[in-house]
Amino acid sequence: MATSTVEDYLKQILLLSEDADELVSMGALATALEVVPGTATTMVKALAANGLVDHHLRHGVQLTAAGQRVALGVLRRHRLIETFLVDVLKMDWTEVHPEAERLEHAISDAVLDRLDALLGYPAADPHGDPIPTRQGKLDSQVYATLATCIVAKPLRIVRLTEQSGEFLQFAEQNGLRPDTRVRVTGRNLPAGLLTLKKSSGRALTLSLAAAGNILVAPAK
Amino acid sequence: MATSTVEDYLKQILLLSEDADELVSMGALATALEVVPGTATTMVKALAANGLVDHHLRHGVQLTAAGQRVALGVLRRHRLIETFLVDVLKMDWTEVHPEAERLEHAISDAVLDRLDALLGYPAADPHGDPIPTRQGKLDSQVYATLATCIVAKPLRIVRLTEQSGEFLQFAEQNGLRPDTRVRVTGRNLPAGLLTLKKSSGRALTLSLAAAGNILVAPAK
DNA sequence: GATTGTATTTTGAATAGTCAAATTGTTTTC
DNA sequence: GAAAACAATTTGACTATTCAAAATACAATC
The missing domain is CATH 1.10.10.10 (Winged helix-like DNA-binding domain superfamily/Winged helix DNA-binding domain)
Known part of the structure; x- marks a missing residue:
């Protein structure tokens, strides 16, 4: 009954509702699924008819318990x-x-x-x-990102949100994998830049936008 | 470009043309794919339009070189x-x-x-x-089946054609897996039965129809 | 050679998913 | 509070795949 398209929609709604709490907008959903907005509207209505989501017209979608079960499975x-x-x-x-x-x-x-x-x-x-x-x-569990964490504290990278190949390859090339130990050495808000030092001693600079995709916890 | 439906059709045409040499009939193809005959005809025409098969109207289908390449990949x-x-x-x-x-x-x-x-x-x-x-x-390589091999000769099972769960479970329960050593002890054509002995000494009886799905080679 | 039976093909309609473009609502901004 | 901007929805059309049922071709039998 749940085709792979349906599974993709439900999964994406789950992922988007993690940050943009509660209702997910059609625009965001359509962008994430790489379809035009009208397509997302049509599909969401079909999902709603099957009891997998609640569609609040003009305001957004939300998974029902049934939809969430499917999405978590995917x-x-x-x-x-x-x-x-x-x-x-x-x-x-x-x-x-x-x-x-x-x-x-x-x-x-x-x-x-x-x-x-x-x-x-x-x-x-x-x-x-x-x-x-x-x-x-x-x-x-909610984590701080490199963009929001406390400066100078020793940290451990726990997670990279953002799955694009480019971003991950950038991370890999700079040794920013889960479990890597780092310390933020400074932030330059106007320039949108952040500097950090790895446990290896290596220093590096990245944009705050990129830093926001790197979740960290205090290094125990 | 090759959807999974297309892949299924091409794979099935390849499999069916292995025994029923050359042209595969629409009926056989439709049965194998569990669709009605009209559906197979429609699909085969579409495959032919894409250069994946040759459709000899009212006689059957055949893979082209391109179709065979896809089918072998699947x-x-x-x-x-x-x-x-x-x-x-x-x-x-x-x-x-x-x-x-x-x-x-x-x-x-x-x-x-x-x-x-x-x-x-x-x-x-x-x-x-x-x-x-x-x-x-x-x-x-062409092998004899238990139904066509020489009686009394020591044999080795090389392959079970026929993928249905029931058949395979029957084979498993009677220890008829690839590499098992067996010897045909007799055939009763009118009754459609065959008896054999396993290297373990165990004797068993099966239908010639089932035996035809078990390929064997001389035990070296 | 007319009749019957079987396999194949054609036709028309349905479903799932999509887009492009037109329309409608809702916010901002002045 | 009217105009502009933007987001969401509707509409109509298209593709891929399927089925049901009618039409056709071929082969076998009498």
């Missing part, structure tokens, strides 16, 4: 597949996202359970994104 | 995935076929190459079906 499949591709097949963590994007619609629960066991029931994927449990629980 | 993906599911994920070889049926359309060449390497470049899948090479070469 997200779990996506993130476990990414973990498999990196941990077992040794693929580059910067390029597994599009692969998982297609496989997530084709893998069955039976296969997924085996994969989960093989990987040792991981809590997060290679980007640090939390993996929903089989029961649909998703760790929603 | 078959390679299917069989490598089955091998992975059994060898790495330790799934039951009698139930991996439908899983592979869906994954074969979603896996990329990059992932497939890694899988191939991880599995040690296998030549056949868990059912003994030969895996096409990356270059599209498919081992087409």
Whole structure:
């Protein structure tokens, strides 16, 4: 019943509602799914007719409990597949996202359970994104970003939001992977720049926009 | 360009043309794909328009070189995935076929190459079906079946054609897997029955119809 | 050679998903 | 509070795939 298009819409609504709390706008949804806005409206109405979302005309969409269940399932499949591709097949963590994007619609629960066991029931994927449990629980801990954290404190990168290949390759080239230790050395708001130092001693500069995609926690 | 429906049609035409040499009839194709005959006709015309098959009106279809290339790619993906599911994920070889049926359309060449390497470049899948090479070469060695082989000679099962769960579970329950050693002890053509003895000493009876799906070679 | 049976093809309609373009609502801004 | 700007919705059309049912071709039988 849930085609892969439907799964994509639901997953995307879930992801967008994480930051832009509550209602997701049609424009944002359409952009994320790379369709024209009218298409998103049409599809959202169909989803609403099937009880998967609540459509508040002209204000946005929201997942129903049923829709959320589906979306969390897709997200779990996506993130476990990414973990498999990196941990077992040794693929580059910067390029597994599009692969998982297609496989997530084709893998069955039976296969997924085996994969989960093989990987040792991981809590997060290679980007640090939390993996929903089989029961649909998703760790929603809130982290500071490099753009909002306290200067000078020793930090640990926990997660890179933003899955684009370019961004991830930039991160990889500068050694900004999950679990890397860093310290923000300064911010220049007017210039939109931020400087930081890695535990290796290496210093580097990045834009605040990019820094906002890097979640950090205090290095314990 | 090649949707998963197109891939399914091409793969099925390849499989059917292996036994029913040359032209594949619409009826056979429609049955294999579980669609009504009119649907197969319509689709085959579309494939012909794209240069993937030759349609000999009222006589049957045949793959073109381009169609064969696509079909062999699908078959390679299917069989490598089955091998992975059994060898790495330790799934039951009698139930991996439908899983592979869906994954074969979603896996990329990059992932497939890694899988191939991880599995040690296998030549056949868990059912003994030969895996096409990356270059599209498919081992087409002809084997006798249990229904046509010489009585009393020591044999080795090389392959089970027929992917249905019931048949495979029957085979598994009676220990008739690829590489099992057996000897045909007798045939009763009028009754359509065949008796054989396994290397373990166990004797068993099966229908000639079932026996025709079990390919064998002389046990060296 | 007319009749019957079977396989194939054609036709018309349905569904899922999409876009382009026109329309309608809702906010800003002056 | 009218005009401009922007976001959301509606409409009509298109593609891919399917089915049901009618039409056609071919082969087999009497």
